[in-house]
Amino acid sequence: MRFEPGERVRTRVMNPDGHTRIPVYLRGRPGSIVRCAGVFPFSDAVVAGRPVDQALYTVMFSACDLWGADADSSQTLAADLYESYLEKDT
């Protein structure tokens, strides 16, 4: 596993031609790792005909990091994102 619970990450900005499981509104955003959900067949690669397993992480985002400083600070959002969608937040 590349990321540990609590670790700060940033989602990659990407626009692949094929299938992907990272919604556009979650691209390029800072968040933190909640936990690794396990290793699964990586959807993007499966659909492309090159199946490979990959770690899937639950990542937590604050509403302000998704929607701007005027968003409700009591809101958070979690999503399950494959390792290749994520990079360390530096």
Place this chain on the structure above:
Amino acid sequence: MSDTHAHDHEHDHDASAAISNRVKALVATLESKGLVTEAEIDATVTSFLTGAQPANGFRAVAHAWTDPGFKTRLLADATTAVGELGIDLSHWAPVKIRAVENTPELHNVIVCTLCSCYPLSLLGPSPTWYKSEAYRSRVVRDPRGVLAEFGVQLPPGKNVRVWDSTSELRYIVVPERPAGTAGLSEAELAALVTTNGLIGTALL
């Protein structure tokens, strides 16, 4: 622009007819090659549909309310924990279930913004609104506003968390146990649980 499609709704009827024709062609091919029989397909569909019932989710939540040890196991690994109730999710693999708990400080709500992923095994088929673009696009941006439209008024201090089911996990909300239910049996408690309660769009 041609006026031959002057009706103002989307073409779901065309899309479902196309899928239906593809499925029929696929089934005919598999049958002609001796890989499956119609009886086998019927048996699989029947067992799938009879197994995927909201009663499963209601039972799991009522059991969690009455058995703290089970609740701990449910929150840690719901896929395995519901097996204790005889709910077998092995044929849904690799998809896993995760249960998230409402508390006095936190309210949870689930959505699938990419399509309509839903804990079918524990809640049966999803409500139509759950699949609507309006719900999927708005609940991630303004959960309090959307919940208010469902009649759920959260107090200002309460945190709200949206779970976007983007991948191989399906979520259920474990609602807070309703007040004044101390004397109720597990079956009576299960009767208080609702589908919207387990999605997070209702309080119990």
